[in-house]
Amino acid sequence: MTAYMSFEWLKLTRRWMPRVILAAVVAVVVIMFLGTSSKPDSNLANLFFPRALPASLVAAAFAAPFFWPVLGGSWPGNEYGWGSIRLILSRRPHRVEHVLASLAVLLIGIGLALLACLIVGSLAGITVSLFTGHSVFVSGVLTGTFALTLLKTFLVTWYGASFIMILAFAAGTIFRSAPAGIGVGVGATLAQILTIGILEGQTGFWKSLAEHLPLRYVESLTGNVAASAFVHGTSLARVSPGSPSVGQSIVTLGLMMIGLLAVTCVVARSRDITA
Amino acid sequence: MSAQIALAPAPPDRQEPTPHAFGPYESGAAPFKAQSAAPIAIETTQLTKRYDSMVAVDHLDLRVEQGEIFGFLGPNGAGKTTTMRMLLGLIRPTSGSASILGMDVATDLPAILARTGSMIEEPAFYPYLSGRDNLRAMARLSGISENLVPKILERVDLAGAANKRFKAYSMGMKQRLALGAALLADPEILILDEPANGLDPAGIVEMRDLMKELKHEGRTVLISSHVLHEVEQICDRIAIVNGGRIVVQGRVEELLHHNDKVEIRIDHPEEAADVLHTVPWMGHIDRSHDHILVSAPLERTAEINRLLADQGLYASVIKPQEESLEQYFLEVTEGVKA
Numbered sequence: 001m002t003a004y005m006s007f008e009w010l011k012l013t014r015r016w017m018p019r020v021i022l023a024a025v026v027a028v029v030v031i032m033f034l035g036t037s038s039k040p041d042s043n044l045a046n047l048f049f050p051r052a053l054p055a056s057l058v059a060a061a062f063a064a065p066f067f068w069p070v071l072g073g074s075w076p077g078n079e080y081g082w083g084s085i086r087l088i089l090s091r092r093p094h095r096v097e098h099v100l101a102s103l104a105v106l107l108i109g110i111g112l113a114l115l116a117c118l119i120v121g122s123l124a125g126i127t128v129s130l131f132t133g134h135s136v137f138v139s140g141v142l143t144g145t146f147a148l149t150l151l152k153t154f155l156v157t158w159y160g161a162s163f164i165m166i167l168a169f170a171a172g173t174i175f176r177s178a179p180a181g182i183g184v185g186v187g188a189t190l191a192q193i194l195t196i197g198i199l200e201g202q203t204g205f206w207k208s209l210a211e212h213l214p215l216r217y218v219e220s221l222t223g224n225v226a227a228s229a230f231v232h233g234t235s236l237a238r239v240s241p242g243s244p245s246v247g248q249s250i251v252t253l254g255l256m257m258i259g260l261l262a263v264t265c266v267v268a269r270s271r272d273i274t275a
Numbered sequence: 276m277s278a279q280i281a282l283a284p285a286p287p288d289r290q291e292p293t294p295h296a297f298g299p300y301e302s303g304a305a306p307f308k309a310q311s312a313a314p315i316a317i318e319t320t321q322l323t324k325r326y327d328s329m330v331a332v333d334h335l336d337l338r339v340e341q342g343e344i345f346g347f348l349g350p351n352g353a354g355k356t357t358t359m360r361m362l363l364g365l366i367r368p369t370s371g372s373a374s375i376l377g378m379d380v381a382t383d384l385p386a387i388l389a390r391t392g393s394m395i396e397e398p399a400f401y402p403y404l405s406g407r408d409n410l411r412a413m414a415r416l417s418g419i420s421e422n423l424v425p426k427i428l429e430r431v432d433l434a435g436a437a438n439k440r441f442k443a444y445s446m447g448m449k450q451r452l453a454l455g456a457a458l459l460a461d462p463e464i465l466i467l468d469e470p471a472n473g474l475d476p477a478g479i480v481e482m483r484d485l486m487k488e489l490k491h492e493g494r495t496v497l498i499s500s501h502v503l504h505e506v507e508q509i510c511d512r513i514a515i516v517n518g519g520r521i522v523v524q525g526r527v528e529e530l531l532h533h534n535d536k537v538e539i540r541i542d543h544p545e546e547a548a549d550v551l552h553t554v555p556w557m558g559h560i561d562r563s564h565d566h567i568l569v570s571a572p573l574e575r576t577a578e579i580n581r582l583l584a585d586q587g588l589y590a591s592v593i594k595p596q597e598e599s600l601e602q603y604f605l606e607v608t609e610g611v612k613a
Contacts, residue, residue: 011401093385274360
């Protein structure tokens with residue numbers, strides 16, 4: 001496992017795509033900060049440090065369904081496209097270990113990307129406070145409770161992003177194709193946004209069904225956990241009514257991830273490498 | 276022709292391996308030492324791979340002895356690459372079994388791959404990594420020291436292009452990098468699928484020399500190639516496959532001398548032919564302007580010489596006709612098609 005992880009880590013740190021995706025996610029965080037500061041929004045107060053920290057995670061969670069599938073889907077998909085999968089398995093044949101090691105490295109990569117978002121978000125928050133004539137640091141916020149909420153927000157944001165990554169990774173592996181992995185990952189997001197939009201216009205059962213799509217679980221995680229860290233009365237501090245609870249989201253997404261991983265491992269283990 | 280030639284016995288004078296080219300290993304991986312017992316290095320028994328109704332490999336029985344270079348030949352689609360993939364565990368056989376160094380591919384694959392280097396089909400590396408980084412990645416994967424990478428790059432003559440990205444490599448450079456990756460873990464067995472593909476003439480000569488060097492080090496090489504002239508020069512034994520089946524398997528020189536034809540170079544071929552026509556055991560005689568080709572038992576070449584000399588006809592050369600591997604390959608594979 002460590003040999004595979006060391007190998008995958010070398011690829012992650014040398015490849016341009018993860019850097020481009022990191023830059024894109026960070027750019028979304030910056031744009032959301034600057035965009036919010038330019039309009040008279042109640043959330044402006046949530047952008048000042050240290051609230052900039054959970055705010056940057058909320059922004060990163062918003063970007064997640066669009067960018068992480070690109071990395072997750074292309075990672076195994078390209079191995080089949082380049083034929084490098086046979087290079088790997090003709091040296092070390094533990095296929096399931098390889099799948100798990102690849103995913104582990106990608107998930108570590110997401111964690112580091114979220115840390116980068118925290119740093120960039122903090123700098124963006126300080127910049128916004130300077131431009132809007134506010135204090136660079138809001139005193140009295142950085143308490144033990146705030147720190148715990150921030151830690152939980154970080155973990156659930158990472159957890160939600162992991163689900164999105166694993167979905168695309170599974171598709172990339174099963175279909176042996178980067179475009180298929182990316183397509184399924186991003187396509188699933190777009191399809192769910194559309195479906196949620198339609199279902200929310202309905203009533204009763206159909207409306208409640210919208211709350212049980214995977215994207216809703218992912219969205220509700222970061223938003224609901226981070227809510228208590230923001231200024232009371234602002235939209236970021238509100239928990240969406242009817243949205244799944246944090247516990248529900250964690251369990252449901254966890255089961256889905258286990259299912260996706262199981263299918264991925266079975267497929268990877270049983271297939272002939274003809275690429 | 277479909278008869279399978281019996282396997283020849285192991286060569287009597289197997290060379291002892293020379294000290295290893297790469298010196299001491301820092302990786303912790305045990306350096307390879309050739310075993311003196313010379314048993315079978317690679318063996319398949321009734322190995323079969325079917326894809327629906329198509330049989331890619333059909334009850335293949337292959338035996339490669341330790342320390343030899345074994346040519347695995349056949350036209351495109353004959354089942355060579357599929358067999359090699361099965362030996363490396365990339366494809367599961369439909370039936371039959373394969374073993375390498377006495378270990379079963381189905382159950383001992385990790386241990387086998389730790390002692391086997393391979394390159395299958397066109398070189399596939401990470402296009403965004405340099406040659407050096409690709410080998411570093413392979414070293415990490417194999418759990419060996421990255422310190423070996425510069426030595427391997429030198430050995431395959433890529434030290435000067437080590438920092439160039441793989442996608443910018445020429446086909447020949449890609450092939451050499453793939454060979455370097457195969458050699459990285461100091462393997463006892465090398466399974467090489469078309470290693471001369473895309474190489475220029477100088478590269479082919481280098482590859483030939485490298486193969487001989489590998490054999491001299493005591494390694495076993497299973498090689499598939501369409502460059503039959505090279506195969507003829509470097510291989511101890513060959514197997515020719517067609518339609519997933521072994522058509523012929525044996526020592527190169529035995530296969531190429533199998534036809535009992537004697538070539539006689541002589542100043543007066545017409546007169547010589549007339550003399551030989553009177554011999555009852557003489558078979559077909561072909562005549563050209565400076566030589567004749569007769570079908571006759573090889574052990575009677577001295578007798579032929581005496582018969583001609585008795586008539587005042589002196590041959591400058593009398594030797595068994597040597598068929599080229601290329602001619603033999605075409606004869607065998609086209610014979611099967613017919």
